[in-house]
Amino acid sequence: MSGGAEGRDRRRVRHPAPAGLPDARLLSRRPRAVVVGGGIAGLAAATALAERGVAVELCERQGHLGGRAGSWTETLPDGTSVSMGRGFHAFFRQYYNLRALLRRTDPGLRLLAPVPDYPLLDAAGRVDTFRALPRTPPWNALAFAARSPTFTPRDLLRLDARAALPLADVSVPATYRRLDHMDAEEFLARLRFPAAARHLAFEVFSRSFFAPPDRLSAAELAVMFHLYFLGSAEGLLFDVPRVPPSGLWTPLGDRLAALGARVRLRTAVGAVRPGPDGFTVEIGGEDVRADAVVLALDVPALRELVAASPALGTPRWRRRIAALRTAPPFLVRRLWLDRPVAADRPAFLATGGLAPLDNISVLERYDRDAAAWALRAGGSVVELHAYAVSAPREETSARLLGRLHEVYPETARAGEVGEFTEWHEDCPLFAPGTFFDRPAVAGPAPGLVLAGDGVRIDLPVALMERAATTGWHAANLLLSGWGLAGHPLTTVPLRGRLVPARWRGGAVPPVPAGL
Known part of the structure; x- marks a missing residue:
């Protein structure tokens, strides 16, 4: 497919x-x-x-x-040429204009492969998934919450529906007028979102912008939620490059x-x-x-x-x-291991509460070159990401490896045929109060x-x-x-699908002073 x-x-x-x-x-x-x-x-x-x-x-x-989405060739210690890049990239189905560009040379987008799921793992071992969810809002969000081991009925009842209204009526630039004055962490607190569930619904998205929630505009988070979750009926899954x-x-x-x-x-x-x-x-x-x-x-x-x-x-x-400011550094560490990870490991796993680890990719699950290497060597190509890093590079790199061994214990016995690390600080920072x-x-x-x-x-x-x-x-x-x-x-639609009646017609809450 x-x-x-x-x-x-x-x-x-x-x-x-x-x-x-x-x-x-x-x-x-x-x-x-x-x-x-x-x-x-x-x-x-x-x-x-x-x-x-x-x-x-x-x-x-x-x-x-x-x-930043490109790749190049590196050489492993044994002389093997391999591909290296700056990390995993998800090609969501609602990336219409990016996909229009790719169709110029790949009309059927055959170089993209669908990912059947991307589980979200928290520090308590709870796993949420996006597999087989409805595509259309709000049923996607409701189904996700209903089957989540992280949310509880009591948590949902505690949510501040009024504070969450901006998520239901996202538009640009009006949402920035409403929310750009505050950071995402403050916004989450106002929603009374349960701490254990924040990484599932928001922080995973926040950190994909390479910024912790206290340095990311709440408006940027809301627009992101609209694009991926409540505003689009393309679904919550994505494609990845086969090459x-x-x-x-x-x-x-x-x-x-x-x-x-x-x-x-x-x-x-x-x-x-x-x-x-x-x-x-x-x-x-x-x-x-x-x-x-x-x-x-x-x-x-x-x-x-x-x-x-x-x-x-x-x-x-x-x-x-x-x-213009840049987000905190991020680190990508790619490992060529001499033995495979377990067969049931997903292509992509997002994590929360397991700092500094933000996700693990198993490249041979989708990348043809990595799959060919893994088949020849009998191993795996694993990539680790740490976003919004606050510790030194070497410390972060070592802790990432420790987290890999903790999450995928079979990797602790694997030897490294080779590894490359990328450390950069060049992504834009969407800090509160900066949109305009x-x-x-x-x-x-x-x-x-x-x-x-x-x-x-x-x-x-x-x-x-x-x-x-x-x-x-x-x-x-x-x-x-x-x-x-x-x-x-x-x-995606320019206005939220669940527009509250009191906001229809373009009325918005007052703009905070100073914006």
Whole structure:
């Protein structure tokens, strides 16, 4: 079975493409765009532009495409070449715009495999699952709570229904006006959510943003809950790549080249200088003229490039870029073990209350390369994640291994054929009170746009889907300015399915002072 099923949610929202000419070659002069960054956002923007005949140059300073969702080749001590990346990525069925990008080279999404379940394990040994739940809200949430060993009827009766109303009526940006002033932990406390159950319904989502609940905006949590749980009827399960992530992104780079774009890996952009007729972009020490620039970078790289481009943008915009913050570090440790984990171990296990461990992936359950290695070696490829890390790298890495042995005891007897560790601090932090200061897709000057998962867009999207959506939207803004046709977008419903009557018609609670 592939992950290529079309969207099932009849209430998903289709946003029409801007109208215009079908190809830039019909214009009196063909525009030229430089896309800085070859992650998901950059690939989406470059694809959207190149498909309309724009001359595109895509620059990526790493040696691979895909950004934080990419992969590369490493060598084990025995000389075996293996794939390594920055961690597990879930391709949810409601990631419509990301999946539209992947369909450019994999129309049936045959490179994605459905995960039948992803259990959630807490420190008391209780396990919740998403297997065989109804797809449609609110029945999905009710069925999950009814069969959960973590929730009890008494817990459900204690919930503050009034405090939970914002979860039933999520919209963007109204939800940020209501909730962005508080952190997710305070919001959970107001709900009177039982402590033992918080990691199941909220903290697993919170930490997927690489931030602990006390540093994450409550509005971001609510929008996330809408996207994955109460706003979408696509279900709570997801797909994973059957191949190392490079197998998803490299074909998109090849397609861009076939469309006439220039894809430059291991190429840094030093500065962007605006001029009277466009921009001069310093690419690998060479000045390149462009009519438009797409900045599709992670937070540290964006801050660095804008700081190195003193004439770019307005002072207010530059201050917003400089103020962007990154989430705490995260660590990914991938192990090649000389014996297999137990046959009943799931492909993906999320954990709560077992710090610093946040999840365990068994790669041979879905990745063909890992499965081939495991078959040859008689072992397993296991990946451990720790998000929002507060301890030093080596301490965290050692504790992760201890937790693996505790959760999957059979691994304590396994030897390590090899291991690689990734430690990064470059994910955006969605802290309370920051939404309205985030830079938007439209830049401060004609021809300058931003894209990425840290960029503001007033649609209910998150993580990889936010990166893809901002990439398409950034390209649409440029294409529209040149009189060219854009690309349609699709999202989950823009309003909660369970809208309380007192909020219908657009009324919202008062905005707290100071926002």
